[in-house]
Amino acid sequence: MATHVMSESIYNLIPREEVKPPKEQRYQSKFRSTVKEEKQTNKSPNKTMGPAKVDLNAPKDYLSKRSKEPVLPEKTSFKYPDEDKRKPMVPKKEDRPLMGLKSNKNFITTNAVENIMSVPKKPAANFVDTAKGSTHPLEPSGLVPKYLNKKGYGDVPDYLRKRNGEVKRAQEEYDEYIKEHYRRGAMKHLTEGERQAVLNGLKKNWEEIHHQYQGLSVVTDTAPKKARKERMEAEMKQLERDIELLEKHKIIYIANN
Amino acid sequence: MTTNDDDYKMLELLSTTGFNGKVFAGFKVHPDKEHIIYPLGNTVIIEHIAKNTQSFLQGHTDNVSCVAVSKNGKFIASGQETYMGFKANIIIWDFQEKEQYCKLELHKVKVQSLAFSPSSKYLVSLGGKDDGSVVVWDVAKKESVCGAPAAVQSAGMTSCIAYCNNDEDKFVTGGERTIRVWTLDIANRKIRPVDCNMGQLKRYVKCIEVAPDDDYFYCGTTSGDILKIYMANNLLSKFGPEKDKYSQGVTSLALLWTGEILVGAGDGTVAVIKGDQFKKTKSHKIPGSGAITSLVLRGKGHQFLVGTEKSQIHRFNLAEFTREQLRDCHFGSVSDIAFPHGCSDLYATCSQSDIRVWNAKTSRDVLSITVPNMTCNAIELMRDGSGIVSAWDDNKIRVFYPQSGKLKYQINDAHNKKVTAITTTSDCRFIISGGGEGQVRVWKIKDQQRGDLERTMKEHKGEVTCIVVRKNDRECISASFDGSCIIWDLSRGTRHLVIFANTLFKCVSYSLDESQVLTSGTDRKIGYWETYSTTQIRETEGASTGAVNGMMVSPDGDNFVTGGDDKLIKFWDYGDAQVTHVGIGHSGAINRLSICPNQMYIVSVSQDGAIMRWKYPK
Structure with a gap:
């Protein structure tokens, strides 16, 4: 009770300004830059596309014991690489020749004579490109046409x-x-000859009708007479118009249809 | 003496603490998610959640009874209640300008509920019990479109209204044995109701919530269950829960984006329910909150706010279903206020069963003490800060620890008829109390553990309303309803002098040099009296309409403030007895007021539960 009396006071309720302790600076690792750099260089190549899509193993190819261990190559006996190309050993002094055959050939002199008589080998066609004199074959170099x-x-x-x-x-x-x-x-072009022929034909027709026309009776008293005269007049008129058309135009085309 | 009414300035209101939690769905969150809107008495307060800045929408003549916010956030509508036979206003406020947009007057006595149409083109209002009509208003034209009786004659009162979320022409009303879906026919200026057939079910709908796609609407009932009604054919689809119905009814509903329903019940339970069986998935009961009257989602609903009948505001986090109390206001008439000696950062108030200590700057409560079912009449803080002394109507004087709020000691049967006034001496050795029977008693504090009766001074014939001690602790003055103020000699325990007037004295205050004393009461007169001879020096009209309930002379002695039933704070010049400043803001009668010791502000408390802080004029 007594502690209450001492501690509690209305003046303790007065709102006080809260003093916030200043914030500590944010922790930053000293390896930050290296980590950043490594991340940049070792950036996984499958980053954007995601991991490669690979089919799963068939159920029968289950993971078996020791299958992940590296498979070692089979043991082989050691062989010199030129073992096959090597010539057979020179026969020893105490070796007996095969089937007792023996040659009198003086190999030393024959070799010397052969060498003396042989034509010397032509030097290889090379070219030298540096001051130190490194040589290269000339032929495939492209320098020779x-x-x-x-x-x-x-x-x-x-x-x-x-x-x-x-x-x-x-x-x-x-x-x-x-x-x-x-x-x-x-269109078909009417040639000069054709035109002339058509023109002459037309003129001839007109002459004929005109001749008949001149021979008509003077008095046209009946209907058939009148009709005949009119028909002839119309025919002549038509022919005159055609002749005029043909005479007027030198070049004439005839439409296909 | 007359005061020149035109020659005063306005007091600047710094902050208001209070929230009328009894208004159903009165607490709102503005669609911008940053402002909350709530009623307090006859004002509607818009408050920025983060910045705590307040705007006051004042224009109603009586308590605000309902609040609605338009979907686009442009308008706020509020309805009021008024006296029998008068018309109750609806006021539409412009949110941006924080001004009145228009005043709509048609309903009688009370506006029960309001709802905006989805595009905010129409406002639909529901009248109270004595009105019983639904009216559709055109917001742009500021006039009514049409109206109709809210329910059939055989049904009871209609209590709530809700508009569809998409359909401009459909809204729902619900009440006692009535649920109606209304269709608005704007061409013919008609609203046509269709009653929902409930069959044998008899329910009293308290709240309605329409689903976001307008398929269904949900009604919370006083029976503690929820009705799910299909909007297209107005048929009851589901109702429940069948067992474990919500105690004291479902008072508020809110729909979540997940399809779940938030339920607020009359016993303070907030629950999340889901499915056709209305199965409870989460539940939390707020102790001592009263009914959940408002349940509003902030944004989508990850966070929601709850307003309760006991004027508390809580914030819930939906995912964890954790609660945080944002505001705990007085829900009843605030009867007294006291400042610690020489400190302006805190003040204590008492209202009904609560005593609260407030941080003056932030207007948040620092300490809350509740004694259930009792009423605290007066409060005083010990000068050394060691205790909160309070006077209760169960004839006890209780002293509380000021930090833990625990009871330090109590004086049983301090008076026969309630303890009505209390004060302490400046040396913190004595408590002086006044009772309803008219006695003034002096109690000696022993070892900070008990109070022993030192003296009883029986002179008053009526309730003692106010006691003030002189600075030298030799004398004190008590005001009483019997029409007398008595100056007591504390060393001998006898009457020294008496002031008589034909009034019920309500407040008394010494001048700076204690040569004069100011009194006031129900006769609305402020009297200046000489303390050594009790001759009246001056009498002036303190108010034109209501009694003066609170008065205090400023620490520098140049001014004094009064407040009373006329709901005005008046700031007077002591020498001229002229009002220099007036504070308008209270919506209920002012019970007490106090000037802070550093003369920075004036705090007034009123019957509607509001605590207002005014800037002290320079």
Whole structure:
């Protein structure tokens, strides 16, 4: 009770400004930069696409014991690499020749004579490119003109010639076809001779009708007479118009239909 | 003496503490998620949640009875109640401007409930018991469109209204044995109701919530269950829970985005229920909160706020279902206020069964003491800060520890008829109390553990309302309803002088040099009296309409403040007896007021439960 009396006071309820302790600086690892760098360089290649999609093993290929251990190659006996190419050993002094055969050939002199008589080997065609004198074979280097001397150098190759010919022929065929097509669709041109013939024919027809017309009776008193006269007049008029048309135009086209 | 009414300035209101939790669905969250809106007396308060800044919408003539916020957040509507035979206003407020947009007057006596249409084009209002009509208002034209009786004659009172979330032409009303779906026919200016057939079920609907897609609506009932009604054919779809119904009824509902329903019950239970069986998934009971009157989601509903009948505001986190108390206001008339000596940062108030200590700057309570079923009439703080002395209507004087709020000691049967006034001497050795029977008693504090009766001074014939001690602790003055103020000699325990007037004295205050004393009471007169001879020096009109309930002379002695039934705070010049400043804001009668010791602000408490802090004019 007594502690209450001492401690409790209304003035303790007065709101006090809370003093916040200043915040400690945020911890930052000193390895931060290295970690960052490593992460950058060792960035997993499958990052963007996700891990590779691989089929699962079949159930029968279950994981068996020791299957993850590395499989060692089988043991092999040691062999020199040139063992097969090596010549057989020189026979020993005490070896007996095969089937007792013996040659009188003086190998030393024959070898010496052969060498003396042989034509010296031609030096290899090399070129030297550095001051220290490193040599390279000349022939494949491209320094010697090789393809220039080839037969048929600079000619148009056969396949091109063949192809160009084909193209040209195809174009000509096509042009022909087009021309033919147009020609078929175009109007017929009446030649000068034809025109003259048509004109003469028309004139002759007109002469005939005119002759008949002149021979008609003077009095047209019946209906058939009148009709006949009118018909003849109409025919002549038509013929006159046609003649005039043909005479007027020198060039005449006739439509296909 | 007359005061020149035109020649005063307004007191600046710094903050208000209070919330009328009894208004159903009165507590709202604005759609911007940053402001809360709640009624307090006849004002509607808009408060920024984070910044704690308040705006006051004042215009109602009586207590606000309902609040609605439009979906776009542009408008706030509030309805009021008024006296029998008068018309009750609906006021639509512009949220941005914090101004009155229009005043709509049609309902009689009380506006029960309000709802905005989804596009805020229409406002639909429901009248109270004496009105019983539904009215549709055009918000843009500021006029009524049409109205109709809310329910059939055989049904009871309609208590709530809810608008569809998408359909502009449909709303629902619910009440005692009535649930109606209304269709608005704007071309013919008609509303057509369709009654929901409930069969044998008889329910009293307290709250309605419409599903976001308008398929169903849910009604909370006083029987403690929830009705789920299909909107298309107005048929009852489901109701429940069948067992374990919510005690004291379902008072508020809210729908979550998950399809679950938040339920607030009359016994303070907040629960989340789900499914057709209305199965309870989460539940929490707020102790001592009264009914959950408002349940509002903040944003989508991850966080929701709860307003209770006992004027508490709680914030819930939905996921963890944890609760945090945001506000704990007085829910009844606040009867007294006291400042610690020489300290302006705290003040203590008492209201009904509660004593609270408040942080003056933030207006948040620091300490809350409750003695159930008793009423505290007066409060005083020991000058050394060691205790809160309170006067109770069960004839006891209780002294509490000021930090833990535990009872330090109590004086049983201090008076025969309630303890009505209390004060302490400045040396903290004596408590002086006044009772309803008219006695003034002096109690000696022994070892901080008990109070022994030192003296009984029997002169008053009526209730003692106020006791003030002189600075030298030799004398004190007590005001009483019997029309007398007596100056007592404390050393001898006898009457020294007496002031008579034809009034019920309510307050008394010494001037700075204690040569004069100011009194006031129900005759609305402020009297200046000489203390050594009790001759009246001056009398002035303290208020034109109501009794003066509280008065205090400022620490520098140049001014004094009064407050009373006229709901105004008046700031007077002591020498001229002229009102220089007036504070308008209270919606109930002012019970007491106090100037803080550092003369920074004035705190007034009123009958509607509000505590208002005013800036002290320079």
